[in-house]
Amino acid sequence: MSAAESSDTEDAGFDSMFQEPEGFCLPPPEEKIEVFERHAEFVEQDSPNELRVNLLGTHPLWGHYLWNAAKIFANYLDSHKDIVRGRSVLELGAAGALPSLVAAINGASRVVITDYPDLDLVGNIRKTVSMNMPEKLDDGSVMVEGYKWGYDIERIQMMSPDSSRTFDVLILCDLVFNHSEHGGLLRSVGELMKKPGQGSGCGGEAYVFFTHHRPWLAKKDMEFIERTQSELGLEVTRIVEQYTGAMFEDDPGDERVRGTVHGFRLSYPQEDFVRK
Numbered sequence: 616m617s618a619a620e621s622s623d624t625e626d627a628g629f630d631s632m633f634q635e636p637e638g639f640c641l642p643p644p645e646e647k648i649e650v651f652e653r654h655a656e657f658v659e660q661d662s663p664n665e666l667r668v669n670l671l672g673t674h675p676l677w678g679h680y681l682w683n684a685a686k687i688f689a690n691y692l693d694s695h696k697d698i699v700r701g702r703s704v705l706e707l708g709a710a711g712a713l714p715s716l717v718a719a720i721n722g723a724s725r726v727v728i729t730d731y732p733d734l735d736l737v738g739n740i741r742k743t744v745s746m747n748m749p750e751k752l753d754d755g756s757v758m759v760e761g762y763k764w765g766y767d768i769e770r771i772q773m774m775s776p777d778s779s780r781t782f783d784v785l786i787l788c789d790l791v792f793n794h795s796e797h798g799g800l801l802r803s804v805g806e807l808m809k810k811p812g813q814g815s816g817c818g819g820e821a822y823v824f825f826t827h828h829r830p831w832l833a834k835k836d837m838e839f840i841e842r843t844q845s846e847l848g849l850e851v852t853r854i855v856e857q858y859t860g861a862m863f864e865d866d867p868g869d870e871r872v873r874g875t876v877h878g879f880r881l882s883y884p885q886e887d888f889v890r891k
Contacts (some may be wrong), residue, residue: 630832642659646671646739648746649681650853651713657693662720668711669743671735681711682789683859684824687876689717690853692820698820702783705807707764707800708790712740715786716747719757723784726751732761768806779813781806785821791839792828800839804881805847809881821881822853830868837859840879849881 651666666861671679677711678790692714695876700722708730713720715728728744730736741759751757772780778878781843790800807820820884827833843849855878 620799626787635706644684644803649711651681651686653717654690657696658721659688659707663747666713666716666720667743668716669746671709671739679710680862680864681713682826683862683874684789684826684876685711687855687859688788688822688859688878689713690858692717692721698822699784702782703727704776704786705729705771706788707762707781707803708787708788709740710736710777710788712743714788715757716744718784718786719748719751724756726757727774727782728757728759728772729762729769732763735859737761750868758856763799764796765802768803770869771803771807776806777809777813779809781809781811781813781819783819785819785847787821787823787825789805789825791823791825792832794832794835797839797842801842801846802841804849811885816881817885821849822874822878823881824878826862826874826876827864827872828858828862830872833872836886840881843881847881848883850884852876852880854880854883 616824626786644885647670649668649670651668653664654667655664659732664857668681670681673679700716701724704715704718704723705727706729709715709728710730714727715726718728730740737759740799741752744757744759748757750789760771760774762771775782777783785804787800789806791797804821808821811818812861821843825836844851854873857878858875861873865875
């Protein structure tokens with residue numbers, strides 16, 4: 616999501632300057648495959664050393680990028696396999712769905728991968744899963760579905776393998792820049808993350824990883840984290856702050872800010888449960 620693509624920029628007045636001749640249309644960029652190399656120390660026996668992520672050539676919802684936040688969380692998840700092993704996982708706004716792939720190969724009981732209900736986006740995720748683990752699509756341990764945040768909650772709940780119709784782990788990578796959709800995201804987290812006392816265990820957890828791609832809007836990004844505390848009553852723990860370099864070199868703003876991934880764990884308060 617470069618500054619030129621951001622919905623917060625104002626481009627009015629420039630459109631007419633670069634209009635193409637009538638009937639002129641450039642072909643869309645071709646799809647591409649990005650290979651994610653797993654760290655050798657995280658790879659268990661009979662587990663793949665790499666994952667192949669198919670990316671659309673372009674998409675207005677920015678689903679054609681493999682975001683740095685997704686890569687950093689994928690590594691974090693690979694090094695903390697107990698987060699997902701034997702547990703149900705739901706990814707929101709998955710785009711390339713890399714964290715979901717890592718969750719699946721590390722023993723999640725069910726992985727539901729969602730993104731905006733657009734045929735290209737959802738079809739591309741299915742293609743990526745088929746390239747890496749087609750058997751998991753066949754046996755239903757990985758499911759791919761279109762989903763608009765905050766709506767049609769019951770349909771996603773029915774994909775949970777748990778009687779509580781909730782999920783143990785929610786994944787949100789590079790979603791909070793979409794400030795107008797914070798309300799829908801909050802509703803999804805509140806309704807779909809397992810609460811203490813539902814089923815076995817001590818409640819679910821959500822992992823929110825992101826970068827301030829527009830440093831001047833960092834405070835608005837952080838409002839999502841603050842609202843999970845004030846509106847959902849969740850505890851927030853910062854677990855990652857890692858510099859990766861900015862995804863878009865020519866964007867404005869402090870490069871150090873644009874190149875740092877922040878990771879938070881959200882959970883319900885409980886005295887006896889601490890993940891180390």
